[in-house]
Amino acid sequence: MLSVQDLTVSLGPATAPVDVVAGVSFELAKGEILGLVGESGCGKSMTSLAVMGLLPQPGPRIRAGRVLLEGCDVTQLQPWQRVEAGHGRMAMIFQEPMTSLNPVRRIGDQIAEAVRVHDRVSGPPAMARARELLELVRMPDPAMQLSAYPHQLSGGQRQRIMIAIALACRPQVLIADEPTTALDVTIQVQVLGLLRELCNRLDMAMLFITHDMGVIAQLADRVSVMYAGRIVETAGVEALFGRPRHHYTRGLMDCMPSRNSGARRLPTIAGQPPAPGTVRAGCVFASRCAAVREPCRTAAPPRAEVSRGHEVLCTFPLDDGGPR
Template sequence: MLSVRDLTVSVGPATAPVDIVAGVSFGLAKGEILGLVGESGCGKSMTSLAVMGLLPQPGPRVRVGEVLLEGCDVTQLQPWQRVEAGHGRMAMIFQEPMTSLNPVRRIGDQIAEAVRVHEGISGAAALSRACELLELVRMPDPRMQLSAYPHQLSGGQRQRVMIAIALACRPQVLVADEPTTALDVTIQVQILGLLRELCNRLDMAILFITHDMGVVAQLADRVAVMYAGRIVETAAVDELFGKPRHHYTRGLMDCMPSRNSGARRLPTISGQPPVPGTVAAGCVFALRCAAVRDVCRVATPPRMEVSRGHEVLCAFPLGGGELP
């Protein structure tokens, strides 16, 4: 349903662009949750903003590539055209709900505003739809909460309100950028459960962006691992966690404390991610890779399909699979 092809987001002058997202491609099917995972600065948020057409202006821009929502390239549309042309069927939720909500307006009005824009109904009808949406996101006591202000709600409830607003346009694709990172774990587990339920009930696809491998394992159907602006590995979630093939994916999993409980020392990935634009040739992970070979430093690694639906950007993936 959503297809991202060769998406490249650049900053800097047109004559010397620096690619902060470089050739990212993925697809998202109906009712599927794709986890896009990576560390800070890897380009995962920029990818999500580019998909939504929300890149800050002036600043980063889509230099190459397309984002096809049911065959229509949304990167070519202005925001108002997206709503008018009925291509506004994507919605986004963010990490910090407090900064996304207007602190001096009742939440019922804020949800109803989104309903008015997308459904052309107003007044009591919009408010009653807002109440339905609050029920949908399992807000306790939805009718009462319509008249609450954001500061009267807890962090988890605010994120439920944000999800309700996002659902007002009946999205086919929901882009969720670290929606549970600011929440406590006992609240996080409830919000993740809600997203899974909504995905199944509404047949909605979710692009879930996170830095947390644990959250991805809990929620996603498929996973794309990003590093330095590139997707380095994509696979179904069981396959990725059972048999990671990229050295970076493996390193990320190994250094999680919860996978090592009792170990004397944690395995680490040495060094830091490269500054965008500084890797001129070869693999972006070569500097930190434990299994690096000479060729990795000069030749761009191939994108290999090691098994059905499992792609890895590495010349020498874990567990063999070198080009025949």
């Protein structure tokens, strides 16, 4: 369905590029939910914008790599060119629905606008489809809500509207960039449930980006962990949580408060992520890794498949699921 190969996104002049995304590859199958997890600045949002063709201009650019949607490289196409070429069936939702919605236009008009672009219909048929989409995202009173303004809706409802707009193109791939981070936990669980149900029902693949390991565990089929512009570990969700092999993944899990209830002190990962472009040699995690050895500082770690479908970017991966 979607295949991202060796994607590299760079900032700065072409003569001295700084890679904020450095050789990211992943595959997304039909109906599959891939979780992309990492801390702020690790390049996860930049990856999703590059895949969508939404990198801000001027600014970061795709320096290398390919994004194949059903076998066709869409890297060089603007979003409107993708729609015209018949490769427009990819959509994205963002963290803060209020900033993505137009505050002075009615909900129905905003959904119908997306319908017009993708279905080439307007007027009553577009509005009818908008209503259908609201039903699809389980909006209460869909007919009435068509004439509502964004400020009249709660945060969870606004996110449902964003999902409805995203579904207007009948996406094969939905990219969700921290869509529940701004929501309260009781509403988050509803929106996550809706997203998973939609993936099942519409056979839609989803790339779900988050910093929250709990959300990933609840939602994803497979998980890629990103650190300093690289995917450091990819595995099925059960394998990743049951037996993490990268030291960073393990550290991320260890420092979650909910895994340590009652502990006097939380385990931490010392220091902070390196600024892009500052690691010239060796492993990007070496400066923070508790198990760092001499080769880690000089040689780039190999990407190895430690078990079927479980890849890790580490010279000395964790070999058991127990504590370090």
